[in-house]
Amino acid sequence: MAEKANVALLDFAGIAVAVAMGLVVAVFAPPAYLVLMLLFLVLSVAVTKYGYEKKRAMGLYEHERSWENVLANGFIPMVCAVAHPVVGWGPYVGALAAITADKFASELGVLGGEPIFLLNMKKTKTGRNGAITFFGTLMSLDAGLLVGFGAMLLLPGLDLWSVVAIGLVGLSGSLFDSVVGVLEDRGIGNKATTNAACALFGAVAGMAFL
Numbered sequence: 001m002a003e004k005a006n007v008a009l010l011d012f013a014g015i016a017v018a019v020a021m022g023l024v025v026a027v028f029a030p031p032a033y034l035v036l037m038l039l040f041l042v043l044s045v046a047v048t049k050y051g052y053e054k055k056r057a058m059g060l061y062e063h064e065r066s067w068e069n070v071l072a073n074g075f076i077p078m079v080c081a082v083a084h085p086v087v088g089w090g091p092y093v094g095a096l097a098a099i100t101a102d103k104f105a106s107e108l109g110v111l112g113g114e115p116i117f118l119l120n121m122k123k124t125k126t127g128r129n130g131a132i133t134f135f136g137t138l139m140s141l142d143a144g145l146l147v148g149f150g151a152m153l154l155l156p157g158l159d160l161w162s163v164v165a166i167g168l169v170g171l172s173g174s175l176f177d178s179v180v181g182v183l184e185d186r187g188i189g190n191k192a193t194t195n196a197a198c199a200l201f202g203a204v205a206g207m208a209f210l
């Protein structure tokens with residue numbers, strides 16, 4: 001029973017906020033938007049649980065995230081979904097691509113490769129804020145492409161070039177998250193503010209390029 005509790009992803013408050021945001025998207029946006037949000041959730045659960053034993057042994061497995069984490073990741077996409085009649089689909093998909101790419105980079109990047117700290121471009125410890133690995137960067141691009149394929153299947157008028165563009169927006173958002181993570185490493189901000197900055201960057205990039 002204790003082992004199962006350790007792999008929980010959200011506490012009660014986190015689940016409540018996630019459900020509330022999902023309801024807002026369901027009411028104020030087309031059904032495809034909610035499906036894309038569910039895609040983000042499914043992918044996030046998958047990569048969080050992947051390599052659980054290794055991440056736990058490294059002290060890097062985060063369990064029972066609360067409402068702060070959910071709000072930091074989901075508030076910007078929710079706003080973009082509600083505002084879609086004005087801003088279009090780009091900001092919403094861009095924000096989702098960015099936070100999905102960041103999730104892949106952080107959860108899978110710690111499993112392989114030498115982390116490089118962006119402030120001085122030197123090798124550093126695994127899991128440090130503001131550090132990236134080649135493997136994690138590659139995974140973040142893959143995550144953006146997965147969101148892109150989902151968007152192509154669900155939204156009208158998108159093609160493979162759109163998928164590539166969404167993948168690059170996701171990758172850029174993940175890298176921006178790592179840049180902001182340098183500030184977090186220096187005691188400026190926290191994980192929630194870094195995640196929110198990533199989502200906001202994805203939304204702005206989505207509005208500009210998608």
